[in-house]
Amino acid sequence: DAGVIQSPRHEVTEMGQEVTLRCKPISGHDYLFWYRQTMMRGLELLIYFNNNVPIDDSGMPEDRFSAKMPNASFSTLKIQPSEPRDSAVYFCASSFVSLTKLTNTGELFFGEGSRLTVL
C-alpha cells in the first residue's frame, strides 16, 4: 500500500490567499484525521471523519478553516483567507478500527505532511 498521501508537500503563500491541502487515506481505512503541528502548540487535532462524515470539528481554530471528505479516498483542508499564524505542518492520518477484532490499537498512519508558510 502507498500509505497516506498528502499534497502539496510545501506551500508558500501570501496572507489573504486561499490554501487547499489534500489527502488520500489508506484504502479501507474508515477514520481520517487532520492535525496541525507547531513548535508552540504541538500536534493539535483539528477535525476527524468516520466513513466520510465529519464527526468532531471542535479543534478547527476559526471559520476560516473548513474540511471536506467527498468520498472514502479523498479529503481536503481549506484555509481562506490564510494568515501568517496559520504557518505550520499539517498532517493527515487515517486508521481502521475493526468492530470484531479485540486487539485493535487504533494505530494512526500519518502522511508526510504539508508544510505551510504564510507570508
Add this chain to the structure above:
Amino acid sequence: GQSLEQPSEVTAVEGAIVQINCTYQTSGFYGLSWYQQHDGGAPTFLSYNGLDGLEETGRFSSFLSRSDSYGYLLLQELQMKDSASYFCAVSLYNFNKFYFGSGTKLNVKP
C-alpha cells in the same frame, strides 16, 4: 478537556536505557499510544496499551497504569537512530479521538 504531561527533553548515551514518562488527565480514556517522530518526518506508531501492564516490542516497551493515569515508554540498547521526538497520545471513546502530548526530544550521544 484533556492534558498530557511528558518531559520536554532527555539525553542518554548509546547502549543505555531510557524511560519517558507520560501522565494524563482526560475523560473517556480508552488507551495510551506512543509515536516516534524524526526531524522533518511524520509521526510513526510504536506501541499501544489498552490494559494495565507492560507491552514489549523488540527494544521498546510501554507501560500503563490506569489507576495512576500514568504510562511510560522504555527504550533499551539505545542507538543513534533513536534520536527523535517521542509523543504519548491518549485515545478516547474507542479510538474515535486521539490527543497528543507535547513530545519528548531524545538525544542519544555516542
